[in-house]
Amino acid sequence: MQTLLLSDSEVKSLLSMNEVIEAVELAFKEKGLGRVQMPAKIYLFYKKYNGDLRAMPSYLEELDISAVKIVNVHPDNRTKYGLPTVMATIVLIDPKSGAPIAIMGGTTITAMRTGAAGAVAAKYLARKNSKVVGLVGAGAQARTQLMGLLTLYGKLEEVKVYDKVEEARDKFIAEMEPKYGNLCSLIPVGSVKEAVEGADIVVTATPSRQPIVKNEWISPGMHINCIGADAPGKEELEPEILKRAKIIVDDIEQAMHSGEINVPISKGILTEQDIWAEIGEVVAKIKPGRESEEEITIFTSTGLAIQDAVTAHLAYKKALEKGIGKKIEIV
Numbered sequence: 608m609q610t611l612l613l614s615d616s617e618v619k620s621l622l623s624m625n626e627v628i629e630a631v632e633l634a635f636k637e638k639g640l641g642r643v644q645m646p647a648k649i650y651l652f653y654k655k656y657n658g659d660l661r662a663m664p665s666y667l668e669e670l671d672i673s674a675v676k677i678v679n680v681h682p683d684n685r686t687k688y689g690l691p692t693v694m695a696t697i698v699l700i701d702p703k704s705g706a707p708i709a710i711m712g713g714t715t716i717t718a719m720r721t722g723a724a725g726a727v728a729a730k731y732l733a734r735k736n737s738k739v740v741g742l743v744g745a746g747a748q749a750r751t752q753l754m755g756l757l758t759l760y761g762k763l764e765e766v767k768v769y770d771k772v773e774e775a776r777d778k779f780i781a782e783m784e785p786k787y788g789n790l791c792s793l794i795p796v797g798s799v800k801e802a803v804e805g806a807d808i809v810v811t812a813t814p815s816r817q818p819i820v821k822n823e824w825i826s827p828g829m830h831i832n833c834i835g836a837d838a839p840g841k842e843e844l845e846p847e848i849l850k851r852a853k854i855i856v857d858d859i860e861q862a863m864h865s866g867e868i869n870v871p872i873s874k875g876i877l878t879e880q881d882i883w884a885e886i887g888e889v890v891a892k893i894k895p896g897r898e899s900e901e902e903i904t905i906f907t908s909t910g911l912a913i914q915d916a917v918t919a920h921l922a923y924k925k926a927l928e929k930g931i932g933k934k935i936e937i938v
């Protein structure tokens with residue numbers, strides 16, 4: 608049998624954010640309806656190299672899509688080796704035979720499905736008339752978070768951008784301006800406070816291990832997409848914010864272990880009862896999302912293997928249609 612090999616840049620040329628949002632929304636719904644198998648991701652910690660590795664298997668039973676992703680997070684990669692913080696490989700499996708039907712670069716898929724998750728969360732949780740976005744952290748994930756929100760809303764009034772590294776912020780703006788300058792006004796700011804205050808939607812996408820967003824900057828009606836915290840010990844928000852908010856997670860077990868709530872939970876500041884719902888339950892209409900204009904809503908994304916599986920499957924289907932990739936006999 609033949610396995611299709613796709614490089615990350617081939618995958619990138621095949622995916623559009625619109626379609627990825629649709630696929631991720633469906634994956635969340637399938638989870639909400641209890642039709643997926645997805646053991647919580649398992650971690651290896653390379654402590655002496657300040658990095659970790661996760662293995663993420665999943666099976667969407669109704670859609671008959673299955674995959675395993677291997678992904679690392681090494682925050683020093685950019686400065687030390689000129690490599691991205693996050694790099695991923697995905698093996699797409701045929702559930703019927705267990706055969707590997709494709710092996711592909713998963714770095715773009717990881718970033719796009721995470722941006723798509725932010726967009727789906729905003730669709731169900733943010734106020735419909737949201738116009739001002741505050742981005743905290745201007746790295747790889749911030750780019751697709753912006754892409755996701757612009758795909759959802761079409762246009763935004765202001766996107767305020769903060770990064771603790773000024774060059775990273777300026778590079779982000781220089782890159783995004785030609786792509787999205789006609790859809791939003793990109794404004795560099797000099798502090799987290801400036802990015803957050805007055806925003807309708809705040810996106811945190813840093814590898815921070817201490818709170819950087821203060822409770823006093825959060826006003827009623829805000830929606831916050833917490834993207835950065837995806838491993839034990841990571842946190843970006845003061846826990847008081849979580850106490851005031853309706854908390855929606857992508858997966859309860861993963862979120863408690865490694866999402867924005869992991870540190871407050873381990874300290875006993877929050878408990879499982881403080882979690883309102885999984886996003887899949889909201890998408891499947893089992894539980895409501897936003898219920899008032901004043902509510903503060905928080906989506907904490909840890910990243911689900913099912914998001915990767917459906918996005919990889921989308922890339923695979925399109926690659927076959929367009930004759931892209933290389934086939935080899937691996938097994």
Ligand SMILES: NC(=O)c1ccc[n+]([C@@H]2O[C@H](COP(=O)([O-])OP(=O)(O)OC[C@H]3O[C@@H](n4cnc5c(N)ncnc54)[C@H](O)[C@@H]3O)[C@@H](O)[C@H]2O)c1
Pocket residue numbers: 680682685692693717721743744745746747748749769770771772775812813814815819833834835836837908909910911
């Ligand atoms: N939720 C998910 O599904 C998911 C998926 C992929 C990555 N992540 C996580 O998202 C985070 C960002 O990943 P990335 O690929 O964008 O990394 P990146 O290195 O490309 O970008 C991170 C940016 O955050 C900035 N930063 C660091 N600390 C900051 C602080 N205190 N205040 C403001 N800016 C700060 C850095 O300067 C950098 O520009 C990581 O923690 C990663 O593990 C989550």
